[in-house]
Amino acid sequence: MWYRNSKSLTSLVAGLVLTLLLPLQALAEEQMPDPAQMVEETANEIIAALQERRESMKDDPEALYAFVEDLLLPVFDVPYSTRLVLGRHGRDASPEQRRAFGEAFYRFLVRSYADGMVEYTPNDLEIRVQPVRGELNPDRTRVRTQIVRPGGSNIPVDYTLRYRDGEWRVFDVTIEGVSYVTNYRNSFDSEIRQRGLDAVIERLEERASRKADELEESLEGQSEDGE
Template sequence: MRHATVALATLWLGLGLAGAQAQAPPAAQAEGAPAASAASGEGPTEVVQNAAQGMLGELDKDRDAFRRDPEKVRQLVDKYLLPHFDTQYSATLVLGRHWRAATPEQRKRFVDAFYQSLLNNYGSALVDFTAERLKIYPNKVDPDATRVTVRTEVKRANGDRVAVNYYLRRTPQGWKAWDVVIDGISYVNSYRTDFGEQIEAQGLDAVIKRLESGERPEAIGRQAGRKS
């Protein structure tokens, strides 16, 4: 997802992305994190809307403080975005058959490293995101539906508008996003292709180490494209 990564990061960052902390215990969530959507009765559109509004509301209180302290950005993502993303399911799709072959330690290292890489490289983009740049379209959901697409539109800094659609599925904890499609490009499919090529060439451990070193995920994909 080379040309759309920044647009993704501006809203559901790790989400992107995400895969973050897929195996972390509940206590790892930020203190004061919002309740699961199942408990609050939120529908899928409300999940996206409330998460965005909560995050933007806190940003508006003191954006300069978030610019000065990257750790505050991480806490914001952990509090408002991460609880509503199906991190484990998304990570299994990104790695595909390589997830099934991975050890529990490799799985944990991958999701942690992927999350940290996205957050470190694109967390600052969240600070400049404003409510005026986001439009969420209403969505009538069948009561029996188990999967839903929430359509939104994001206005980029240059004024261009891009479709950003969230794929959510019903879980025991409520509606959770598992894929983000930006301008027709799926986060899951793009990273699965990019990482898959590098895993085939170098092995999963090598890809994890590159993410742990701070390399941008899409840079790994670009290298795969040059070598193919």
């Protein structure tokens, strides 16, 4: 009786393991697209779209935000990235706090990217994408690129992606060796421990609003200079 129960238990465990491994096996057998090619195609699309819509966005911050969101949402794994940034504090947070933090952090990112985008013209942007070395890891694959600056040193920018639901999504960006996930996680970790998560969420919302005001002033200044 003990032997039969033990054998049944072994079969059950083996079955569970196989069940858990089946999605990974299917993922391995699936032909994953080239993430470097995806990054390059997306970068070219962004540059072309920026060149086409730049004039119409000069006096319209909301149009610029919508443009950035159109770029971020399809290729950026915002929920996963936010979870990494929140780190261990996410385990102690309520669902409402996690949602509020994610929304505030996303608004801050959109406004930060929009603010940075104002500084560049499409002619300033040339991105060189390097092929991925080694086997693709569906959980973590890095694509290395360089932003070429005329008359200046190139800027290394690495994108870390994971493969889910048939597509690659970026969850971290490393600029000149500095990971944005690690940078924000370290910054928020000390602040959450000192002030609490709700205070950090409130500060993020304030920073996002301040970014919006700064962007509006910058666009108004550019419009006046062009007159």
